[in-house]
Amino acid sequence: MPFNAFGAPDDFTAYAVCIYDDAVLAEWLDLPLGQCGGRRPCWSSPGKERGWRFSNYRAPAGGVRWLAMVAGREGKSFIRLAGRRRVSESAPPPFAGDVVIQLQSDSGFCAESRYSADEIDRNAGARFRAVER
Numbered sequence: 073m074p075f076n077a078f079g080a081p082d083d084f085t086a087y088a089v090c091i092y093d094d095a096v097l098a099e100w101l102d103l104p105l106g107q108c109g110g111r112r113p114c115w116s117s118p119g120k121e122r123g124w125r126f127s128n129y130r131a132p133a134g135g136v137r138w139l140a141m142v143a144g145r146e147g148k149s150f151i152r153l154a155g156r157r158r159v160s161e162s163a164p165p166p167f168a169g170d171v172v173i174q175l176q177s178d179s180g181f182c183a184e185s186r187y188s189a190d191e192i193d194r195n196a197g198a199r200f201r202a203v204e205r
Contacts, residue, residue, distance in 0.1 A: 078181065079177055081177070085105075085181075088100060093169060093171060114126055137155055156198065
């Protein structure tokens with residue numbers, strides 16, 4: 073995936089994370105452009121057109137805490153994400169089926185990962201962890 077596929081999230085490319093539980097939209101998390109309210113910008117690029125990092129450790133429940141998008145040759149690029157599920161008075165139910173997580177931009181970029189039950193390490197209440205194997 074080339075670096076320019078990511079757009080410019082620090083300035084004008086908006087991103088959202090969509091999480092589907094058995095093909096039904098379960099969560100939608102928007103990532104803010106530019107500043108997150110602190111002294112540092114949310115988005116940064118490590119340079120040399122390698123990728124983008126998003127960091128917002130003050131993210132509320134239902135928000136993305138950090139994201140790394142790294143450009144590279146076929147099979148060498150990756151996206152990693154950590155967020156917080158919304159928690160109401162009672163803990164949200166665990167995901168019931170296969171889980172699909174998409175990172176979408178308003179410029180048309182879309183990356184997707186699908187997780188079956190054997191790829192899900194943790195799935196209880198507000199905690200979910202899966203690793204592509």
